[in-house]
Amino acid sequence: MIKSISRRRALVAGGATLALGGIGWSQIGRAYAQGDVKDGGRLKGVLRFTGAAPAEDSVSISKDSHICGVGEVNPNPLTIGADGALKDGVVALRKVEAGKPWPAAMTQPKIDQKRCLFEPFVQVAPKGAELTIVNHDPLLHNIHTYEQIGRARRTLFNIAQPMAGQTDIAPLKVRRGFVVEIDCDAHNWMSAWIYTADHPYVAATDADGLFDITDVPPGNHELVMWHPILGEVTREITLAAGETLDLSLDMKA
Amino acid sequence: MKLASLLFTGLALIFAALVQFALTKHAVAQYVSPDPQALAHGQELYARECSACHGAEGEGDGPGAKYLSQRPRNLTLGVFKIRSTPTGEFPTAQDLFDSITHGLAGSNGAQMPSFASLSEADRWALVEVVRTFAWMDKEGAPVTVPPRPETVNLELGRQVYERLQCAACHGDEGDGDGASSLTLKDDDRRRIFAASLVSGSYKGGDAPEEVWxxxxxxxxxSPMPSYAGRASHEELWALTEYLLTLRAEAGASQEEKQ
Structure with a gap:
C-alpha cells in the first residue's frame, strides 16, 4: 500500500514537473551531451575471474542436428584465459552526462545466427540502437530480445527468421535497465547479451580480459563490472585530468 | 531589490534541482492519464475486479496468482500478447479494452475471464489503470489487416505452414507438440507450451482477422514471434484459412467420436 501511494505521488510529481517545466515526453531522461572532452583520461586494464568457477550449465542439442550438430552446449559459458583473464565481461561507467561522441563502430550493433549459435556472445551498444540481425542457417530461428529489469525480463521484440539470409533491423528500446538478453525459442541453448549504455564509456572485454576506454572526463565515477552469469559489481574511481588508470579488476562467482 | 532577486534565483535553482532529481529518478517517460477522474474510478474497479490476480501494484502477484497454471500478466512491464501493433510496440488502448472485454481463453487453459459484464465506461477506466501501471505514454500504431480474400487456397496455406516452420513448436498437425514445444519459456522464465492450433479457442480471438x-x-x-515480412499478406491469409479449416475438421471428427 505504501508503494502504491509513493508511485501515485511520483506520477503526480512527474506530471507537475512536466507541466511546470514545459518538458515534452521525448526529452525525459536527459540525453547524453556529445562534445569535446577537455583533459580526458583513460581507463584501461584487465578484468579477471577469481575464485571457484560456478557449476556449468549444459543443454543437449535436441534437434536440427544437420545444421546445429550434436552434443551438449553451455548456453552461457564462463570463458577464462591465462591468469584468470575474463572474456565477455563488460566494464562501464554508470553515469556520464557529457563526453565524447559515440564512435560510429559502436552505434551499429549486429548479431549473427550461425550453426545455431549467436555471434557475438556479449557486445555493447547505445540504448535505443538499431540492432542488425542476420540468420545464416537454412532453418527457423527467432530472435527474441528481452530487457532485464531486476529479476524480471520484458520482451523488446521477437522476430521469426525461417530462412537463411534473412536480415532484420530492430531497435533496442530499453526503458529502465541496461542488460538485453537474447534467446531463440526454437533452440533453447542459444543465448547472447547486449549491455546498453547512455554514453560510450563502456567496453566488452576481449579474450585476454582487456578493456581500454579513452577520453574519459576527469572526476569521480562509478565503475561497473558486469558479466552474464556473474552479475554486476561496482566500485568508485577517481580520474585526474589527463590521467591513465591501469586497473586490475576482479569478479567472483 | 537585490535580496529579492537573490531569493528568486535561489528558488529557481532549487526548482531546477528538483526537476533534475525527478527526471533522473524516473528516467522512463511518465504516463499521466489524460482523464484523472476515469483513472481514479478505474483504480477502485481494479482493486475490486483485478487485483486478486494481477496484484495491488499490477505486478502479477495477487493472492490468487499462485493458484493459476499460468502467471497473471505483470502489467507494469507493458508487454502484451494480444496486440494489433508490431512486435515490441505497446498495444493500442482498443487492444487492452478488447482483452478486458473478451478475456483470454487459450488452448492451454489461460484463465483471464471476460469482463463484458462491466459497463463500457468501466472497462475504459480499467484501460487507463493498465496504461498507468506500465507508464505507456503512447499507443502503438496498429497494423492494417488486408481484406480477407474470397478464394481459399488451402494447399498454399499448407506450404506456408511448412515454409515458416510453424511445426517446430506447433507440430506437423498443429496440435502443439513440435520438438521445440518441450523447451519453451515465457518472459518469466516459466514453462509454456505451444498452443494447439486445431482445438479449443484462440487466445486472441477466433475471427479470421484476429488470427491473421x-x-x-x-x-x-510468449515465444511466438512476429512473422511480419516473412510471407506475403496473401500467404498469411492462406495460412489462416488452412488452420481454421484444420481446426473445423478436427472439431467435426471429435464430435463424430462422441
Missing amino acids: TRFYTGLDG
Whole structure:
C-alpha cells in the first residue's frame, strides 16, 4: 500500500514537473551531451575471474542436428584465459552526462545466427540502437530480445527468421535497465547479451580480459563490472585530468 | 531589490534541482492519464475486479496468482500478447479494452475471464489503470489487416505452414507438440507450451482477422514471434484459412467420436 501511494505521488510529481517545466515526453531522461572532452583520461586494464568457477550449465542439442550438430552446449559459458583473464565481461561507467561522441563502430550493433549459435556472445551498444540481425542457417530461428529489469525480463521484440539470409533491423528500446538478453525459442541453448549504455564509456572485454576506454572526463565515477552469469559489481574511481588508470579488476562467482 | 532577486534565483535553482532529481529518478517517460477522474474510478474497479490476480501494484502477484497454471500478466512491464501493433510496440488502448472485454481463453487453459459484464465506461477506466501501471505514454500504431480474400487456397496455406516452420513448436498437425514445444519459456522464465492450433479457442480471438493479426504481430511475452515480412499478406491469409479449416475438421471428427 505504501508503494502504491509513493508511485501515485511520483506520477503526480512527474506530471507537475512536466507541466511546470514545459518538458515534452521525448526529452525525459536527459540525453547524453556529445562534445569535446577537455583533459580526458583513460581507463584501461584487465578484468579477471577469481575464485571457484560456478557449476556449468549444459543443454543437449535436441534437434536440427544437420545444421546445429550434436552434443551438449553451455548456453552461457564462463570463458577464462591465462591468469584468470575474463572474456565477455563488460566494464562501464554508470553515469556520464557529457563526453565524447559515440564512435560510429559502436552505434551499429549486429548479431549473427550461425550453426545455431549467436555471434557475438556479449557486445555493447547505445540504448535505443538499431540492432542488425542476420540468420545464416537454412532453418527457423527467432530472435527474441528481452530487457532485464531486476529479476524480471520484458520482451523488446521477437522476430521469426525461417530462412537463411534473412536480415532484420530492430531497435533496442530499453526503458529502465541496461542488460538485453537474447534467446531463440526454437533452440533453447542459444543465448547472447547486449549491455546498453547512455554514453560510450563502456567496453566488452576481449579474450585476454582487456578493456581500454579513452577520453574519459576527469572526476569521480562509478565503475561497473558486469558479466552474464556473474552479475554486476561496482566500485568508485577517481580520474585526474589527463590521467591513465591501469586497473586490475576482479569478479567472483 | 537585490535580496529579492537573490531569493528568486535561489528558488529557481532549487526548482531546477528538483526537476533534475525527478527526471533522473524516473528516467522512463511518465504516463499521466489524460482523464484523472476515469483513472481514479478505474483504480477502485481494479482493486475490486483485478487485483486478486494481477496484484495491488499490477505486478502479477495477487493472492490468487499462485493458484493459476499460468502467471497473471505483470502489467507494469507493458508487454502484451494480444496486440494489433508490431512486435515490441505497446498495444493500442482498443487492444487492452478488447482483452478486458473478451478475456483470454487459450488452448492451454489461460484463465483471464471476460469482463463484458462491466459497463463500457468501466472497462475504459480499467484501460487507463493498465496504461498507468506500465507508464505507456503512447499507443502503438496498429497494423492494417488486408481484406480477407474470397478464394481459399488451402494447399498454399499448407506450404506456408511448412515454409515458416510453424511445426517446430506447433507440430506437423498443429496440435502443439513440435520438438521445440518441450523447451519453451515465457518472459518469466516459466514453462509454456505451444498452443494447439486445431482445438479449443484462440487466445486472441477466433475471427479470421484476429488470427491473421497474431501471425503478423506475434504474441510478445510468449515465444511466438512476429512473422511480419516473412510471407506475403496473401500467404498469411492462406495460412489462416488452412488452420481454421484444420481446426473445423478436427472439431467435426471429435464430435463424430462422441
